[in-house]
Amino acid sequence: xxxxxxxKDTTWxxxxxxxxxxIAGSLSGAAVLFAVIGYIIVLSFIQEMNLYGLANFxxxxxxxxxxxFISDVSGFFGDHLILGPCAFLISFSASLVSxxxxxxxxxxxxxxxxxxxxxxxxxxxLGAFSExxxxxxxxAVSTPFLIALIIYLAMNINQFARxxxxxxxxxxxxxxxxxxxxxxxxxxxxxxxxxxDVYSISAFEYQNKYENDSIKRMRDNITKGKGEVYxxxxxxxxxxxxxxxxxxxxxxxxxxxxAIDFIGIIRDPSGKTQTLRRxxxxxxxxxxxxxxxxxxxxxxxxxxxxxxF
Numbered sequence: 001x002x003x004x005x006x007x008k009d010t011t012w013x014x015x016x017x018x019x020x021x022x023i024a025g026s027l028s029g030a031a032v033l034f035a036v037i038g039y040i041i042v043l044s045f046i047q048e049m050n051l052y053g054l055a056n057f058x059x060x061x062x063x064x065x066x067x068x069f070i071s072d073v074s075g076f077f078g079d080h081l082i083l084g085p086c087a088f089l090i091s092f093s094a095s096l097v098s099x100x101x102x103x104x105x106x107x108x109x110x111x112x113x114x115x116x117x118x119x120x121x122x123x124x125x126l127g128a129f130s131e132x133x134x135x136x137x138x139x140a141v142s143t144p145f146l147i148a149l150i151i152y153l154a155m156n157i158n159q160f161a162r163x164x165x166x167x168x169x170x171x172x173x174x175x176x177x178x179x180x181x182x183x184x185x186x187x188x189x190x191x192x193x194x195x196x197d198v199y200s201i202s203a204f205e206y207q208n209k210y211e212n213d214s215i216k217r218m219r220d221n222i223t224k225g226k227g228e229v230y231x232x233x234x235x236x237x238x239x240x241x242x243x244x245x246x247x248x249x250x251x252x253x254x255x256x257x258x259a260i261d262f263i264g265i266i267r268d269p270s271g272k273t274q275t276l277r278r279x280x281x282x283x284x285x286x287x288x289x290x291x292x293x294x295x296x297x298x299x300x301x302x303x304x305x306x307x308x309f
Contacts, residue, residue, distance in 0.1 A: 037186045038062030041069065044190025049280055054254060055236040069189055076139045084140055092144035099152035102170070109170055116177045119145045123181065126188040134192050142185055149178050197273040198230035198243060203264030210259035218242065218253050230279055231263060245279040 039062045046052050077084040095115065102109035123142045126134045152174065159171045204222045206215055221244075222229055230243040240260060242253040267273070 033182075034066055035059075035062060037069075037182075038064075038066040040183065040186040041065040041190040041194055044187045045194045045196075048191045049276060051241075054252070055239040055241060057235065058237045061235050065190070065194060068194060069186075072135075072189075072193065073139050073143065076135050087136070087140035088144045091141050092148050095145045096148035096151060099148060099174070100155070103156075113170060113173060113177075116145070116149070116174065116181070120177060120180045120184055123184040123188050126192050134188075138185065138189060138193065142181065146178075146181050146185060149174065149181065153178060195278075196232065196235060196276040198276050198279060199233050199273060200266040201229045201231050201242070201263060202266045203262065204229075204260075205262040206255070206259050207261060210256065214253050215255060215259075218244070230274060230276075231265065232276065233265070243276070243279055250280065 042057060042062050042065050043052075045065075046057070077088070095112075098108055098112045098115065102112040119142055122137060126137060129137060153171075156171055201222055204219050206219065218229060228244070228246050230245065232241045232243070238257055240255050240257055242255070244251040244253065
């Protein structure tokens with residue numbers, strides 16, 4: 001075997017190691033991004049709920065936030081079997097085509113830039129839309145646009161080696177907008193959509209050495225069935241947070257985990273649970289509540305009423 005054959009035999013092995021290294025690097029980067037997105041979701045949520053600084057949150061909480069996002073996206077498409085996937089495909093295809101061909105046509109480049117800016121802005125301003133509108137924009141517009149942007153940036157990754165071309169082709173602008181969109185999606189999801197289940201308490205016991213007025217009053221109310229107390233199960237480290245939404249104003253009781261001997265949980269037979277966002281939301285004013293309960297009188301009912309008098 002000559003020298004050329006030996007080099008040929010070892011070349012394929014080097015290529016294999018390069019591919020393995022590239023895959024490992026991609027997976028590591030994806031894992032870091034996965035953790036960062038989960039952290040942003042949770043941080044945005046606890047700030048929106050005014051829970052920041054009350055307790056430490058374990059790493060599993062951030063991973064759960066990522067999984068909840070994926071589950072919510074799947075649930076949205078499951079509830080909208082035609083509208084959801086169609087809107088996703090249209091948004092993805094239109095954005096990807098405009099991004100790819102923006103190199104060839106200056107007008108299309110500006111259209112793509114403006115479209116990206118608009119998507120970033122509406123994602124950051126998600127609170128201006130209704131609940132259904134928020135989910136539609138985030139899952140069927142922002143997310144597919146982000147995926148298309150990732151594909152476009154990956155296809156033109158060689159421009160990083162030519163800073164001059166990055167500016168001329170607006171590649172650098174798309175990179176900056178990509179980073180803003182990566183931030184805006186988890187921030188808006190955490191602020192407006194993400195939620196946690198809380199569980200109603202039927203029994204509560206604690207160690208006597210930790211007794212104080214707040215703990216004692218809470219236990220007595222639970223025992224006597226006076227008012228609802230909810231428990232944020234398993235999402236904090238070192239401390240447990242209990243919510244008393246029936247109090248005026250709404251109260252929270254924070255207890256060291258080691259002080260608790262027993263907690264009895266009530267689960268709804270239907271499997272549905274109360275959520276933290278719902279119990280902490282401000283109460284509906286009496287006037288608005290009354291207006292919601294009033295139903296418009298139909299013409300037939302009006303005629304029957306007139307006949308009586």
